[in-house]
Amino acid sequence: MYLTRFRINTARTEARRLLGSPHFMHGAVNMAFPTPPPLQEQGPRVLWRLDHSPSGRPDLFIVSPGKPDLTHLVEQVGWPKAEEPGWTTFAYAEFLDTLKQGDTWGFRLTANPVHHIRKPGSAEGTPTKRTAHLTPKHQVRWLLERQKAAGFEITRTPDARRLLPGTDDDPGDEHEVIVHNRVPHQFRKREPGSRGDVRFVRVTFDGRLRITDPDALRRTLTHGLGKAKAYGCGLMTLAPAR
Missing domain, CATH: 3.30.70 (Alpha-Beta Plaits)
Structure with a gap:
């Protein structure tokens, strides 16, 4: 690699x-x-x-x-x-090969946080539609839901440094991660046989993580995380934690 x-x-x-x-x-x-x-x-x-x-x-x-x-x-x-x-x-x-369980790193990830929804009033079994998470709290929640399988945990902000108290619906700044550079994209593929437009929202996460499963994290770093990998999403990189 x-x-x-x-x-x-x-x-x-x-x-x-x-x-x-x-x-x-x-x-x-x-x-x-x-x-x-x-x-x-x-x-x-x-x-x-x-x-x-x-x-x-x-x-x-x-x-x-x-x-x-x-x-x-x-x-x-x-x-x-x-x-x-x-x-x-x-x-x-x-x-x-140097990554070890328990190590702490700074990270950057650009990703396409999405979820699947049904139209209001739709019956169970109705096909769902993939749509983007648009708010920072839902985008962070998307990442938190995937951290265990991805081989890491985002570190928690020390109480003395917290500025945004959390609620049941919004964790505030409980975790050491910020979301920025939200960019919506829409374009039409030009390859023969391609149909419809490609739409997605690209956001960047910066934060601090602790390695929980080195093999799973290596897979995340080389396979990507989330959707729209061909279009600049999914790549996580690490840097020494400050």
Whole structure:
């Protein structure tokens, strides 16, 4: 497994097109591999995420089973005449092997929190519809419901640092996680035979977690979490906890 960070030059016209379209970015990421891995849930896959640095510069992160070649992105949205290649690739498996139960890490996850609902008045057995969680409290609850199976637990905020007392319906800031950068997306696929529009809401979680199951967490970090993985969702990365 490999973890890659690519710097994007927002002065390039093509950069604005890619940054504004998860569909185009998905295609650009896949072109980094001669034979992209199949889009499957059972094995490691190509995951990607857009982050914005404090200076405002966007960075593209990619986790992949194979080592990517991003020469085409350098030519389109990078600095083609710079001495450095414009991206850095790390041997991710070596880092994953160091994860241990009980360790605490900072994390970032961009995901597509969804749930299934029926129309009001619909009878039991009526097909449900997948729809996005739109409020931070429901988005955090979505993540909390998946943390055990994903191999971690989000740490709790010490009482002395809590500012938002919780209720039965809203935990407030009980857990050390924040939700930000909520972006709705809608586009039409251009592949032959594709029908209808793709709609989803992408949000980013930043917080602190404790590892409860290292093997399950390794799977989460390499397989992704949630839906819309092809369009920049599902990638969780870790950083030393502050």
